[in-house]
Amino acid sequence: MQLWNNKFSNNDLEALHTFEKKVKAGKGDSVEVYFTDISTARSIFKDIISKQQAKNIIADSSGLTRSFLEESLLDESLNIYFDGDKYTANAADIGVSEMEFAIAESGSLVELSDSIWKRLVSAMPSLHIALVCADRIAKDFETAFEILKKHILDVAQISFITGPSITADIERVLTIGVHGPSKLVVFFIKENKQ
């Protein structure tokens, strides 16, 4: 199922910039945003893997995610799981999943969270890689709600993800990664489907 409505597809660069500004605001370098084609995205991902010395990757099984992971699947030093139990999710270093669309106004990613596995992919590892088609950006909440409303009775859970997991509960000092990811990397993938 797809939440995004193609009639809203756009090439709104300004919206993408607003998104980047908003999602990064006040969160230091715990958020990275890239607008790029899929092969560049793959090579950035490769760097991330080697920097993190990641072994275990969990991912949702959407077309975009699978295509993004194509090369990584060939890498024998990596374990990639497209499903599993809670403990598999808990042991993962990186989660990779496709987001339905982005909201510029608040710098949020909209996740269709019906699948429990998909939810764990973005909630449990300390690094979350979010993939979004570059033309799927809603300008503001009004647009986002209009899109969501269409399918609201067919879904059980939706999440807005706006940065990594943060807390300021001790002395109001911003600290990253208390329950979920300590880093969020967003790839807006430009149309380039082979």
Place this chain on the structure above:
Amino acid sequence: MNTKEFKEKINEKLNDEIQKKNLTKFYEDYPKARQKAFEGYDFEQLRNSVKNIKQNTVDKLEELADKFQKAVEKNGAVFYRAVSDKDVVDYILKLCKEKDVKLVVKSKSMLSEEVELAQHFKEAGIESQETDLGEWIIQIAKHKPSHMVMPAIHLNRQQVADYFEKQLGKNMKPDIEFLVHTARAELREKCLKADLGISGCNIAVAENGAMFILTNEGNGRLTSSLPKTHIVLVGYEKLVESFEDAIPILRILPRNATAQTLTSYVNIILGPSQAIVEHTDGTFSIEKKELHVILVDHGRIEMARDPIFKELYQCIRCSACTNVCPVYALVGGHVFGNIYTGGIGALLNAFIGSSQTANQIQNLCITCGSCTQVCSGSIDIPNLIIEMRKKNIEKEGLPTIPKVVFQNIISNRSLFHNMLKLARLGQKSFKNGQFIRNLPLYFSKYTKDRSLPAIADVPFRDIFDTILQKPAKNQEKIAFFSGCLIDFVYPETGEAVVKSLNALGFSVEFPKDQTCCGTPMYLTGDKESAKKVAMQNLEALESIDPDYIVIACPTGVEMWEKYPQFFRDDPKYLQLAQKYKNRIREYSSFVDEQLNKQNIKLNSLKNNGIATYHDSCHLKRVLGIHTQPRDIIAKAFNTNFVEMEHADQCCGMAGSYSLKFPEISKELGDQKHKSIIKSTANLVYVGCPACMLQIKGLIDKKGGNVKVMHIAQLVNEALKENK
């Protein structure tokens, strides 16, 4: 808690250096961060939407509750309405028994605190684990939350490390990142093992059953995802009619709460999704989740039916009110609040929390109005607190001393004025005696930290006739309403008011039958006595029928504006009250307007030194007057006008408040004194005689080569040579 214990607690908190440091820092940082977060948004428009949305909720409460129930059930969840706290607890414990629940994980829910769920789990032998970091810290510290959004704001890293050490039996270092990561590991384990997740909910949509859960940590996602069963606790006030109604709330809540654009996670739950169930043989299966939604009353329906306090439905628990509250910054949420903190906490507790402590907490509010300016739902918190005091007095009666004073003395004008005159004669011998202490202006402990003003030798009412007025250029007739302080303590201010208005071309009258405006009685909730003096004042003014009533005291202005409320059932006085309400003018704004309109220049007072201005809470926040007095000072002092730091922070004078909680009043006074000294000014101007009393006393006791004057004195001086 009796009054003595309560006072002890206040003192303990005033001396809690750690809490004080944390809260002061927050109090200083928050306003700037908040302002930045709202850039590009029209705050007034946003909060107006929130207000309308919630008023709609109150108006259609039952209808929306029914709709919500239908939608939730249609979405496949189990729905239950709980009337009492016991209902909530019983339902959850029964479910735990059925499911053989051993471990519960909770993400933040004020409602679960309200019904003391953790305590009940403990008694039932079920382990319950808070997953919000702040909530977990106070859980192991066995404290109550001291702030609605940041429950552990009263603790520092060392204390947290100590609690962790005790709880986990491991060595901890007081390093925040380390502590957070320790918590991550510990809480992750619990989330993985838990059989049941419980969370609150920020917005509940009637039309489709959507429940919004906002968290920054992501614990809301884990508690709703990992365990097989999930319970959502929803208070009636969380209901909104349509899905889009969530938009303004999403925009305002994170900005007002923590100066964020949006929390890191917003979960929208629309029904039971999936759960992963591990089996003993090492396999797992994906099963349908079990979702329970409990809609909780526990005093909320009564609140919705109350014609006045239904306004509390407009609260979205953002805690902005608490963040800007000067009293909260001093004593924190363990004294000023109980689960629900700050002024709004005092009000909410009267309906949905612990009503016993609610009364004491309300008394802590100095009605400075800071909270109302930032409230997401435009709630007039100080006004509701006064309403609540009124309600309590209707129920329980006034405490004896104010009762004697208000009902027998102040509301009898000649007796009151004679007593004040007598008080002057006897002030030496009476100063520490019962008599003076019981008058509203004279407070027993008040003398400890600031000097007490003397009652003037000759009250203004006896000076007025000796003032020579020039013939008026303007046709419009002004009556001056002085209020007690100017009349009996600062007659020179009264003189300056009359002379300066006359210099602006008006003839000024002073109807002698005027008396106390009624504020002291009104604030303690004694509406009857307030009404009595209001009638006397209206009659006194009617004998002159002036075009304007000029008042040089903001509380006096406010009180006059409220007079019509007293006479809803009395057409004669209602008509009078309304007529004069429209003719009230606050002194400094009236003068500023006249100076500009008549194009009158003030003489330079630069030779008098450096001047600064203190904003009275009521003048600035209730009446919205703060540019006009500055404009006047700048006209006379030009570059010699400097701003003090935190010019609009309460000076600590709040009527009879200073009597009830002199300790808090003292702290606020100390801070004000510091700002004044730091400003290097030798003249402090104020637009409010009560602030003048407080600040004069502060300077007198704590030192400083500073003169404190009413702005009328400036105007009078600067117009003198213009004659």
